[in-house]
Amino acid sequence: MDGNTTEEQYEFLADDPDFSVKPVMFSLIIGAFFAILNETLLNIALTSLMEVFEINAPTVQWMVTGFMLIMGILIPVSAFLLQTFTTRQMFIGTMSIFTIGTVLCAVAPTFSFLLAGRLIQAVGTGLLIPIIFNTFLLIFPPERRGSVMGLVGLVIMFAPAIGPTLSGIIVEYLGWRFLFITVIPFAVFSILFGYKYLRNVGEVTKPKIxxxxxxxxxxxxxxxxxxxxxxxxxxxxxxxxxxxxxxxxxxxxxxxxxxxxxxxxxxLLDVRVFKYPMYSIALVMFIIVMMSMFSSEIILPMFMQGPLALTAATAGLILLPGALLNGLMSPVMGKLFDKFGPRRLIIPAAFVLTVTMFSLSQVGTNTPIYIIVITYMFLMLSVSAIMMPAQTNGLNQLPKRLYPHGTAIMNTLQPVSGAIGVSVFISILTSREESFLQNAENPASESAMTQATVAGVELVYFVAFAVALLGFVLSLFVKRAHPSDVSEASS
The missing domain is CATH 4.10.860 (DNA Excision Repair, Uvrb; Chain A)
Known part of the structure; x- marks a missing residue:
């Protein structure tokens, strides 16, 4: 199929009066919001879970890492599943699996039971994300995808960004079980709404695995x-x-x-997508952004509840302005991408991200709270200006036949990079704390432990600064992938 035929089919799906776009978008977005929200919903609750189930930090970390592990294993299969089952079958099936996992978490009597439910949640979440990207790529032409992907960004970035804030408030006033109980009715509603209104898009080819x-x-x-x-x-x-x-x-x-x-x-995954330079650059920048965001949502709450001695609710509220800004700006960034292209957004944002990571490497117990609030806001603003524009631009360069594979690879690396980022940065934090305490005069004192954590956080963000600097250098090579690039790549 040549590029022109592809463009005609985009227009047909988006503009056909018999094809209602809004129910498709609403069905996918509402389900995805609460599914993806769970990626970070437990971040601030980890401390409470350690106390409730009497477990240590490396053990409770599996609530985050295990979730991302399952997603990383399953998403590569999504390209095959998207060509084997209809859109409605995939959506209803994945949301049902997610709901079952959420119910198990809500009633979990032990940590092992809770972790099992969490992993089942991950199965649903991991398969849901590629459904969204592939569906919207099939419906909308490249010149309109920025605005649409901006709405997707509202889910992909805003949901996990606001997770720590909601988590802190819910844990503080209702208890950790309500992190799951409050999600159940929304998940059920999403299944029922999708069953009634969601329509199938794409072609079921049933390839052999x-x-x-x-x-x-x-x-x-x-x-x-x-x-x-x-x-x-x-x-x-x-x-x-x-x-x-x-x-x-x-x-x-x-x-x-x-x-x-x-x-x-x-x-299973067509790695020929890496022949397209804008896709490859977008993928690396996507990984850098995910590592920066996920690690900050773990490290900053630990810093605020540790050395700064803040409550979970307070720590969550401190992150709220940044989370809200991230969500509100994602659709705006999508519209700006359609109008100005990727360079005017990504290059300045990559510079801001680099400066922000360096600023966080200078935090300490005397750092005013408002500085943390403002710095986190700049972090999340830069994330919204990089991730969806880079991702959309990269996918725009792919021919239609590679859409399932391009979205699968990109979404596979989201949880994998998040898991690696969290694990690496927590390892750096822990190692720096231990080395600091070994040289302290009184390592058992509260003062020494506080200083050790501060030293660990500083080192974590200095490493993050180096990674962000790489992202800035890559941003200089970004150019707009025009629809004509699709035609050339397809021919």
């Missing part, structure tokens, strides 16, 4: 996430044999997986 590719993908992404996660648990960190073994096994599996995909007629 390569089981070896599925195995290699699972071992690859799972091994990498597990390796980085275990790095925060052992005393030797990344030098632990278990850590090294998982990471090496994961990387080797991904290398073999990639080589195999190039030989298959129906690859």
């Amino acid at each position: 390569d089981l070896l590719s599925l195995l290699l993908s699972t071992v690859g992404f799972g091994g990498v996430v597990l390796g980085f996660s275990f790095a925060g648990e052992g005393e030797a960190g990344f030098l632990e044999l278990q850590v090294i073994s998982f990471i090496i096994a994961g990387v080797l599996s991904l290398v073999i997986f990639t080589l195999r995909q190039l030989k298959l007629d129906d690859p």
